[in-house]
Amino acid sequence: MSAYRNRLLSLMKAHRRLTSAGSSRRQPIFDVETRKDFERRVINSDRPVVVDFHASWCCPCKALAPRLENIVSEQGGKVRLARVDIDEHGELAMDYNVGSVPSLVVINKGKVVNRMVGLQTSEYIRDWLKKVMSHDEN
Amino acid sequence: MSLHLWNSRFSITVVRQCSTIFTSSSGILKLQHTAASSSNFGASSQTQRREMSNQPRGSRDSSGSGGQGGAGGAANVPGFQHPHCDRQAMYDQPVRKQRTKGGSYDYDLIVIGGGSAGLACAKEAVLNGARVACLDYVKPTPTLGTKWGVGGTCVNVGCIPKKLMHQASLLGEAVHEAASYGWNVDDKIKPDWGKLVQSVQNHIKSVNWVTRVDLRDKKVEYINGLGSFVDSHTLLAKLKSGERTITAQTFVIAVGGRPRYPDIPGAVEYGITSDDIFSLDHEPGKTLVVGAGYIGLECAGFLKGLGYEPTVMVRSIVLRGFDQQMAELVASSMEERGIPFLRKTVPLSVEKQEDGKLLVKFKNVETGEEAEDTFDTVLWAIGRKGLVDDLNLPNAGVNTQKDKIPVDSQEATNVANIYAVGDIIYGKPELTPVAILAGRLLARRLYGGATQRMDYADVATTVFTPLEYACVGLSEEDAVKQYGADEVEVFHGYYKPTEFFIPQKSVRYCYLKAVAERHGDQRVYGLHYIGPVAGEVIQGFAAALKSGLTINTLINTVGIHPTTAEEFTRLNITKRSGLDPTPATCCS
Numbered sequence: 001m002s003a004y005r006n007r008l009l010s011l012m013k014a015h016r017r018l019t020s021a022g023s024s025r026r027q028p029i030f031d032v033e034t035r036k037d038f039e040r041r042v043i044n045s046d047r048p049v050v051v052d053f054h055a056s057w058c059c060p061c062k063a064l065a066p067r068l069e070n071i072v073s074e075q076g077g078k079v080r081l082a083r084v085d086i087d088e089h090g091e092l093a094m095d096y097n098v099g100s101v102p103s104l105v106v107i108n109k110g111k112v113v114n115r116m117v118g119l120q121t122s123e124y125i126r127d128w129l130k131k132v133m134s135h136d137e138n
Numbered sequence: 139m140s141l142h143l144w145n146s147r148f149s150i151t152v153v154r155q156c157s158t159i160f161t162s163s164s165g166i167l168k169l170q171h172t173a174a175s176s177s178n179f180g181a182s183s184q185t186q187r188r189e190m191s192n193q194p195r196g197s198r199d200s201s202g203s204g205g206q207g208g209a210g211g212a213a214n215v216p217g218f219q220h221p222h223c224d225r226q227a228m229y230d231q232p233v234r235k236q237r238t239k240g241g242s243y244d245y246d247l248i249v250i251g252g253g254s255a256g257l258a259c260a261k262e263a264v265l266n267g268a269r270v271a272c273l274d275y276v277k278p279t280p281t282l283g284t285k286w287g288v289g290g291t292c293v294n295v296g297c298i299p300k301k302l303m304h305q306a307s308l309l310g311e312a313v314h315e316a317a318s319y320g321w322n323v324d325d326k327i328k329p330d331w332g333k334l335v336q337s338v339q340n341h342i343k344s345v346n347w348v349t350r351v352d353l354r355d356k357k358v359e360y361i362n363g364l365g366s367f368v369d370s371h372t373l374l375a376k377l378k379s380g381e382r383t384i385t386a387q388t389f390v391i392a393v394g395g396r397p398r399y400p401d402i403p404g405a406v407e408y409g410i411t412s413d414d415i416f417s418l419d420h421e422p423g424k425t426l427v428v429g430a431g432y433i434g435l436e437c438a439g440f441l442k443g444l445g446y447e448p449t450v451m452v453r454s455i456v457l458r459g460f461d462q463q464m465a466e467l468v469a470s471s472m473e474e475r476g477i478p479f480l481r482k483t484v485p486l487s488v489e490k491q492e493d494g495k496l497l498v499k500f501k502n503v504e505t506g507e508e509a510e511d512t513f514d515t516v517l518w519a520i521g522r523k524g525l526v527d528d529l530n531l532p533n534a535g536v537n538t539q540k541d542k543i544p545v546d547s548q549e550a551t552n553v554a555n556i557y558a559v560g561d562i563i564y565g566k567p568e569l570t571p572v573a574i575l576a577g578r579l580l581a582r583r584l585y586g587g588a589t590q591r592m593d594y595a596d597v598a599t600t601v602f603t604p605l606e607y608a609c610v611g612l613s614e615e616d617a618v619k620q621y622g623a624d625e626v627e628v629f630h631g632y633y634k635p636t637e638f639f640i641p642q643k644s645v646r647y648c649y650l651k652a653v654a655e656r657h658g659d660q661r662v663y664g665l666h667y668i669g670p671v672a673g674e675v676i677q678g679f680a681a682a683l684k685s686g687l688t689i690n691t692l693i694n695t696v697g698i699h700p701t702t703a704e705e706f707t708r709l710n711i712t713k714r715s716g717l718d719p720t721p722a723t724c725c726s
Contacts (some may be wrong), residue, residue, distance in 0.1 A: 055347065057340030087287075087343055090350060099351045 253290020307443025
């Protein structure tokens with residue numbers, strides 16, 4: 001059963017690679033432009049995506065951004081980072097129940113697998129992400 | 139634990155100032171207290187007042203629901219009758235029992251307008267079990283296309299950005315004063331307009347967001363669309379994505395107002411308003427502020443404080459509706475700071491010159507003399523207009539008066555299922571706290587079985603000019619009009635704020651007065667104060683005035699020294715006495 005699923009997934013992956021718009025799709029860190037963009041690059045992503053709901057007026061968000069970029073980069077492509085400006089994509093933020101910023105939501109295979117609210121230290125985020133990833137592998 | 143603290147300190151949480159509207163748990167207590175207290179209303183006014191003040195906090199409703207006791211007539215009316223709130227007439231009319239829920243409509247209630255009044259009403263209605271939608275839509279300004287998010291005038295283009303820019307201007311002043319207090323300050327401090335606007339707009343955006351989250355949490359359906367009536371139960375909402383027809387049992391119109399433009403050439407093309415100034419992407423420079431209402435004076439005040447050169451153009455009087463002695467003192471204090479006032483003057487035209495500057499031609503209405511001057515910015519502050527036009531009110535049969543909607547003491551329009559609150563209603567103070575309270579009380583009457591109505595009398599307010607002016611109750615001229623000059627006593631005095639001495643700031647316009655009954659109890663009709671932090675000074679006195687403050691109570695209240703608010707407790711010179719109201723020393 002699982003072998004079948006894996007084969008299917010890899011087939012789908014290959015298919016997507018063929019039809020994708022270009023290299024931009026596989027960037028590990030990106031800003032979400034539209035709702036469609038979110039569907040394509042986050043919901044339908046082949047690997048977990050950390051969605052960073054942030055706002056231009058939010059100072060903790062600004063402090064969190066570089067830490068997050070570093071930590072995601074360390075993952076060597078196992079996880080992507082999608083940034084969502086809540087003023088531009090209010091509906092999206094509402095849909096994901098974002099009440100405070102910064103809010104991190106990890107989405108894997110279209111489903112929310114973990115969340116984190118507020119500014120945290122790099123160590124904390126690294127541990128948190130590690131747990132999320134290991135949980136995901138099981 | 140430490141991580142937890144870290145977390146809570148550095149996330150922007152939902153608990154945030156004015157957009158977080160109060161909730162109340164007193165709903166169940168109300169009817170009982172109403173019944174209990176209505177039997178007391180036959181007593182003399184003195185005891186009644188005491189009894190009311192002894193009631194538990196939860197019974198706030200009861201003081202306003204005396205007329206509901208059933209017997210009717212004057213004996214049922216609450217004893218404390220402030221002169222300009224005709225509570226008796228208000229409560230002679232019973233609360234209308236109108237079906238407000240159910241039926242085959244999409245919603246129980248549709249609130250049109252997502253400002254202070256609309257949001258408060260919508261949230262309170264949901265809390266009382268109604269199914270509610272709230273429409274909000276902002277038309278871009280005609281000159282610069284400025285638009286904003288949910289929350290209405292106060293949050294986006296009113297009280298909030300105004301207070302922040304006023305604060306910016308006061309801080310500049312404080313830096314200059316700091317030198318005399320021993321701080322080593324660079325002589326040349328300069329404001330960064332771009333940074334100020336960015337900071338102000340960031341704050342506004344955060345409030346917009348919190349408002350949005352609050353609506354979601356409180357289960358109000360937010361519709362970003364412009365509503366117009368099809369009939370008295372049907373609304374057409376124009377959305378970005380098209381049109382949508384929605385129906386409701388009850389409607390609350392809370393669309394508010396927007397600044398007016400004068401009908402002269404170039405007004406719309408080149409002039410801006412308070413809708414644009416707080417997000418202006420360039421320095422305003424030399425600015426002509428047309429209009430001397432509170433908006434005009436406040437804008438001129440903070441522009442001056444930020445180092446721009448404003449001029450105020452006044453057609454007739456300054457701060458219409460306010461006590462005119464105080465209004466003239468405010469104007470004089472601004473002139474002393476170097477803001478020129480062009481009196482009895484109206485603008486004729488605005489043209490753009492080749493160098494980009496605006497050439498304004500204007501005329502003195504008394505002498506007929508015409509003149510012109512050039513400015514970088516022209517700001518219209520000639521008044522605000524109710525947004526009735528887009529609502530298609532004739533379809534619903536709702537009457538209007540000029541550009542406002544007249545309502546009765548229950549905020550009902552002439553159409554039984556349509557109400558109006560906030561700046562759109564005719565003849566009531568256009569103030570955020572008034573709108574919030576009126577909207578909330580309306581929702582409680584509609585869905586919570588409450589009977590309390592909004593009392594629009596004795597609302598305190600503040601004009602945030604460089605030297606602020608705050609007041610509550612009647613102006614001197616209104617008191618004289620109502621009671622006759624022989625029956626009104628005015629206690630007044632100039633004072634010197636302690637902190638003004640060291641930087642040698644002008645104390646020339648620091649003045650206050652109490653307008654009171656001349657004989658008997660000497661009930662205070664109105665309090666007026668010009669000086670620093672005027673709003674903070676008057677707010678507490680407003681509660682005292684609402685509780686029936688007398689001169690005797692006022693002068694037997696021990697002051698807090700050294701403050702400026704204590705000056706109210708030291709009032710002892712009447713205008714009638716002709717004695718000099720200027721103080722001799724600071725602590726006599």
